[in-house]
Amino acid sequence: MTAQAQAAETPWRRGRFDTRVAAQRLLFGHMYEDVAIEARAFPPGGQVFCIASAGxxxxxxxxxxRVVAVDINPVQLAYAQTRLDGAAARTGTAERLMGFGRSLLPLAGWHRAxxxxxxxxxxxxxxxAFWHAHLDTWRFRAGVDLLLSVxxxxxxxxSPFLSVLPPHFGAVMRARMERCFTHHPNATNPYARALLLGDFPPARAPRQAVELVCADAAEYLxxxxxxxxxxxxxxxxxxxAPSVYRTRLLAxxxxxxxxxxPLVLRSFGEPLQPATRxxxxxxxxxxxxxxxVTDAASTA
Ligand SMILES: C[S@@+](CC[C@H](N)C(=O)[O-])C[C@H]1O[C@@H](n2cnc3c(N)ncnc32)[C@H](O)[C@@H]1O
Known part of the structure; x- marks a missing residue:
């Protein structure tokens, strides 16, 4: 690989969150992205491109x-295939980490009931009102801030994955949680159940075949x-990912x-400028x- 190609590489190719040079892993047993956003943004019909992740x-x-789903991590792609074939979800690194966080919640007064x-x-x-009265305890705030500290x-x-996070990430995440509870009733929010209890809705069978490809998104496109x-x-x-990879992928x-x-792009970082979109x-x-959510043709 040339030095230029290497500079345009993404750390996701390692298939791990850590820096060890070792086998790629199943990082995500589920996705934590509300697909209602895409459902609203994409006009029905036509061919769309997504990242496979957990499928x-x-x-x-x-x-x-018609869906083309691409993933750079072969372990993740093979897993997405099993889910599209109807297999049950498995636990990835992300679920293990979140499970660890949840196991500490009773210490903050968060009992399952x-x-x-x-x-x-x-x-x-x-x-x-319930959140403020019973769950947003000082122990909860201190615990989240500690777990999500640098x-x-x-x-x-x-470190590349951490570089995008805003300072005081624990407080930022707690504010994002509260933002959600302010706008979306929990009873109709499967993602709240997944995050707080680790309970996920059963996956449905795909209505039509999905084309799964093991590739870097930029290379594929x-x-x-x-x-x-x-x-x-x-x-x-x-x-x-480095900025040169961003430029390459968006081109x-x-x-x-x-x-x-339309193009939908998420980030754990805060918006770079007050983004209307x-x-x-x-x-x-x-x-x-x-x-x-932007117009793909004019994105930069
Ligand atoms: C970016 S991660 C984030 C997961 C996500 N937040 C979720 O809720 O599932 C999702 C997937 O993207 C894959 N990925 C990361 N960079 C990629 C790239 N440049 N091309 C293709 N797949 C990529 C990873 O291997 C991973 O399986």
Whole structure:
């Protein structure tokens, strides 16, 4: 690989969160991205491009689109294939880490029955009052801030993945949670249940076949016919990637886009500028700082 190609590489190719040179892993047993965002952004029909990850977005998009789902990590792609074939979900590194965090919650007064009661609310003002009265305890705040401190995260994540995180990430994440509880009733939010209890809805069978490809998204799109996709959703693949990779991927998206094709791009970072197109508040998975919906042809 030339030095130039190496500079345009992404750390996701390692298939691990840490820096060890070792086998790629199953990182995500589920996806934490609210596919209702894509459902609203993509006009029905046509061919769309997504990141395979754990397969949830591909499965949902296949209801109304022809889907090409790409992943750079062969372990993750093989897993997405099993889920599209109807196999049960498995636990990846992300679920193990979140499970560890949840195992500490009783120390903050979060007992399962109380969390279940919270998740049953179908009114945002009522659940917010419950949140402040019973769950947003000082122990919860201190615990989240400690777990999500740079020192805590460094034990697990390589530095490129951390570079995108805003300072005081624990407080930022707690604010994102509260933003979600302020706008989305828990009873109709499967992502709240998944995050707080680790309970996931059963996956559905795809309505039509999904084309799964093991590839780097930029490489794949550079080789795809120009003007061949009606929509793109890129997960948060640019978190941790160098700016030269960003430039390369977005150029490939522009080339492969049909006129007016939307692009959805998430990030754990805060929006770079006050973004009018940031719909992070609408994403019921609550984790994201930025969920940009833009015109793929004019993205930069
Ligand atoms: C970016 S991660 C984030 C996961 C996501 N937040 C979720 O909820 O599933 C999702 C997947 O993107 C894949 N990935 C990262 N960069 C990629 C790239 N440049 N091309 C293709 N796949 C990529 C990873 O291997 C991983 O399986």
């Amino acid at each position: 949830d977005t591909a499965l949902a998009l296949a209801e109304h689109h 109380r969390v279940k009661e919270f998740l049953g609310f179908d009114s945002a003002p009522a659940q917010l 020192t805590g995260l460094r034990r697990v994540y390589a 550079e080789a795809a016919p120009a003007g061949s996709f009606d929509g793109f959703t890129l997960s948060n693949v640019l978190d941790g 490939a998206v522009r080339r492969a886009a049909k006129p007016a094709a 940031n719909v992070a508040r609408d994403d019921r998975s609550m984790l994201w700082g930025s969920v940009e």
